[in-house]
Amino acid sequence: MLAYLARRITYALIMVVLVSFVGFLIIDLPPGDFLTQKLAELQSRGDRSAELRIAEYRARYGLDKPLLTRYWIWATHFITGDFGESFQYERPVSDLLSQRLMMTAVLAIATLAITWLVAIPIGVYSAVHQYSLGDQIFTTISFIGLGMPGFLLALIILFFAAVILKQDIGGLFSRQYQDAPWSIGKVIDLLKHLWIPALIGSVTGAAGLIRIMRGNLLDTLGQPFVEAARARGLPNRTVVWKHAVRVAINPLIVILGSEALPSIIGGNALVAMVLNLPTTGPLFVQALQTQDMYLAGTGLVFYTIFLLIGNLLADLALAWADPRIRLG
Amino acid sequence: MSEPLVEVKNLKVRFDVREGIIKAVDGATFTVHYGQTLGVIGESGCGKSVTARAILNMVPKPGKVVGGEILYHRRRPSENGSEVTEIVNILDLDPDGEEIRQIRGGEIAMIFQEPMSSLTPVYTAGAHITEAVTLHRLLPIRKVGDQMAETIQAHRRVSKQEAKEIAIEMLRRVGIPNPRERVDAYPHQLSGGQRQRVMIAIALSCQPDMLIADEPTTALDVSIEAQILDLMRELQEETNMAIMFITHNLGVVAEMAQEIVVMYLGNIVERASVVDIFYNPKHPYTRALLESIPRFGKGRRQRLTSIKGMVPDPFHLPSGCLFHPRCPHFMPGKCDRIEPKWTQVGDNHWVRCLLYEKE
Numbered sequence: 001m002l003a004y005l006a007r008r009i010t011y012a013l014i015m016v017v018l019v020s021f022v023g024f025l026i027i028d029l030p031p032g033d034f035l036t037q038k039l040a041e042l043q044s045r046g047d048r049s050a051e052l053r054i055a056e057y058r059a060r061y062g063l064d065k066p067l068l069t070r071y072w073i074w075a076t077h078f079i080t081g082d083f084g085e086s087f088q089y090e091r092p093v094s095d096l097l098s099q100r101l102m103m104t105a106v107l108a109i110a111t112l113a114i115t116w117l118v119a120i121p122i123g124v125y126s127a128v129h130q131y132s133l134g135d136q137i138f139t140t141i142s143f144i145g146l147g148m149p150g151f152l153l154a155l156i157i158l159f160f161a162a163v164i165l166k167q168d169i170g171g172l173f174s175r176q177y178q179d180a181p182w183s184i185g186k187v188i189d190l191l192k193h194l195w196i197p198a199l200i201g202s203v204t205g206a207a208g209l210i211r212i213m214r215g216n217l218l219d220t221l222g223q224p225f226v227e228a229a230r231a232r233g234l235p236n237r238t239v240v241w242k243h244a245v246r247v248a249i250n251p252l253i254v255i256l257g258s259e260a261l262p263s264i265i266g267g268n269a270l271v272a273m274v275l276n277l278p279t280t281g282p283l284f285v286q287a288l289q290t291q292d293m294y295l296a297g298t299g300l301v302f303y304t305i306f307l308l309i310g311n312l313l314a315d316l317a318l319a320w321a322d323p324r325i326r327l328g
Numbered sequence: 329m330s331e332p333l334v335e336v337k338n339l340k341v342r343f344d345v346r347e348g349i350i351k352a353v354d355g356a357t358f359t360v361h362y363g364q365t366l367g368v369i370g371e372s373g374c375g376k377s378v379t380a381r382a383i384l385n386m387v388p389k390p391g392k393v394v395g396g397e398i399l400y401h402r403r404r405p406s407e408n409g410s411e412v413t414e415i416v417n418i419l420d421l422d423p424d425g426e427e428i429r430q431i432r433g434g435e436i437a438m439i440f441q442e443p444m445s446s447l448t449p450v451y452t453a454g455a456h457i458t459e460a461v462t463l464h465r466l467l468p469i470r471k472v473g474d475q476m477a478e479t480i481q482a483h484r485r486v487s488k489q490e491a492k493e494i495a496i497e498m499l500r501r502v503g504i505p506n507p508r509e510r511v512d513a514y515p516h517q518l519s520g521g522q523r524q525r526v527m528i529a530i531a532l533s534c535q536p537d538m539l540i541a542d543e544p545t546t547a548l549d550v551s552i553e554a555q556i557l558d559l560m561r562e563l564q565e566e567t568n569m570a571i572m573f574i575t576h577n578l579g580v581v582a583e584m585a586q587e588i589v590v591m592y593l594g595n596i597v598e599r600a601s602v603v604d605i606f607y608n609p610k611h612p613y614t615r616a617l618l619e620s621i622p623r624f625g626k627g628r629r630q631r632l633t634s635i636k637g638m639v640p641d642p643f644h645l646p647s648g649c650l651f652h653p654r655c656p657h658f659m660p661g662k663c664d665r666i667e668p669k670w671t672q673v674g675d676n677h678w679v680r681c682l683l684y685e686k687e
């Protein structure tokens with residue numbers, strides 16, 4: 001087990017180095033990059049101080065040195081938490097991220113919680129009562145949820161929230177709480193806003209998860225060990241949850257791991273942009289559009305790191321949950 | 329003959345599938361007695377496993393019990409400490425209800441045909457046994473200094489630690505080497521034979537009144553098979569347990585059973601003592617089955633006789649006697665028209681065949 005862990009971590013580290021290099025290339029390669037653009041722009045205006053600042057950047061990131069050296073400088077800075085500067089915002093990338101990371105994580109966790117808390121019980125119900133009216137209804141709904149484009153769904157939910165519930169949509173806080181310090185009122189205000197993007201973000205995932213859970217559990221319920229458990233006199237509840245669901249849910253752990261952590265950093269960018277949420281998703285999308293290199297590269301590297309950690313945790317969780325993998 | 333434990337009367341089970349209706353069991357009647365072993369034999373698909381499941385009121389999904397009754401003579405301790413027998417029709421019980429759940433596993437235990445996949449893969453062998461034991465087994469509470477007249481029996485559930493000890497002991501009895509360690513083994517760490525022995529240990533750990541063993545030793549090699557059969561007999565003597573022993577192996581059933589029922593296409597065609605079945609078989613199907621076992625002393629080059637013809641398609645069952653298309657004693661105009669009834673041909677020897685029916 002320890003050897004396995006060591007091997008996995010080594011691979012993950014190698015992956016991070018490779019991806020960080022790609023991330024760096026993104027930052028470094030574009031010929032018409034932000035820096036030169038800005039320089040040209042400032043020079044044409046004859047702004048001397050800006051030119052000085054840019055010279056400072058050049059020195060700091062060794063822009064005149066060879067590629068590998070530049071990578072080394074960037075990477076060592078990265079490790080110490082200096083991710084460079086966003087040209088767009090003219091602020092350190094680390095500031096921008098730390099400002100938004102917390103809300104992104106809150107939203108991601110809320111989305112995941114809704115997805116799983118809704119999908120797992122419905123999937124189990126559908127499988128246990130296969131072909132019942134309830135199953136048919138849930139099946140129909142989940143297919144609609146899977147098939148409907150995300151933006152349409154977002155619009156419907158927004159319409160419902162704005163027109164019928166008379167809710168203030170967009171953003172995560174009402175105006176009066178925007179810059180207020182944390183208080184009970186602010187938390188409640190957050191929850192009032194949070195459910196809309198969380199719901200929109202969870203529908204597609206939940207619909208898919210319902211299908212997977214139902215299918216897995218149906219397979220499992222047909223296995224001899226389920227019948228054997230029932231023949232031992234266990235109540236239906238125990239047979240279904242302790243024996244069947246416990247086995248059927250294992251493959252879903254992998255899905256959780258590979259989605260959960262990356263979504264904490266990336267979030268659902270589309271929904272976040274539509275709703276104007278203060279999360280990292282829109283930040284990264286914008287960075288890619290405007291060639292804000294340090295921000296974009298940092299986003300990519302972080303996303304990869306979270307994905308790798310998520311996968312590693314998922315595999316560990318799976319090994320913990322399934323003795324066939326742990327001991328096999 | 330000792331007291332009856334389960335009386336199956338005219339049991340009918342059907343499966344409604346897309347292609348039509350399968351009459352998996354069509355009028356099975358037999359009795360299992362306390363302390364005795366009933367052997368059930370017949371070709372694959374004749375309804376042995378479905379009958380066994382019906383006794384636990386758990387016929388699988390498209391299947392439905394459409395007739396008959398299963399009377400369980402349930403022995404329970406009464407108020408004044410003695411035992412009373414109440415008769416329960418198992419088919420009348422709610423299939424998820426409290427009463428049938430007490431019976432399943434606790435009073436009538438079953439060992440299934442598929443040993444490889446009958447254990448939940450994420451739980452250890454010991455966990456399976458302790459789960460069953462803590463559910464069903466009660467220990468008497470001894471009260472020190474109680475009056476002699478005290479007859480009310482108090483019981484308590486088995487504790488976790490005791491359950492684990494029982495699990496280890498059961499694994500030892502079914503011949504799992506090193507049971508104190510193997511009790512923590514997961515199913516995938518056990519061989520097929522060991523898994524089957526764990527299944528047997530689970531079933532026997534609750535000291536049931538009746539054990540339904542559906543081909544319990546097919547996955548085992550001969551020496552372990554003998555050991556398991558010995559164990560079953562030993563426990564049977566200890567606890568007066570009844571066994572319903574389902575098998576293809578006529579040699580094993582001859583060794584284990586006192587009484588045998590022979591099934592063909594959902595029907596029981598003959599029932600008799602083991603001696604009568606083996607030395608004085610009446611039904612042509614029983615005879616054909618017996619002839620199909622290789623026997624010591626037969627010429628080596630002589631071919632094994634197998635039963636003539638094919639098992640008919642379950643959706644197009646023959647009219648009259650179901651066996652008539654394959655029967656060497658087929659009487660045209662009779663066997664294909666008339667359904668044979670039960671005929672007594674000896675002491676406790678019954679057969680359903682027109683050869684023995686008097687006009």
Ligand SMILES: Nc1ncnc2c1ncn2[C@@H]1O[C@H](COP(=O)(O)OP(=O)(O)OP(=O)(O)O)[C@@H](O)[C@H]1O
Nearest residue numbers: 343350352371372373374375376377378379388642
């Ligand atoms: N779940 C099911 N769905 C449809 N038909 C079934 C089902 N289970 C059993 N049957 C049918 O019921 C009949 C009896 O099956 P059963 O399993 O009792 O046979 P068996 O005597 O135990 O055979 P074997 O010796 O192979 O175990 C068969 O024709 C089978 O096709």
Ligand SMILES: [Mg+2]
Nearest residue numbers: 376377441542
């Ligand atoms: Mg069978």
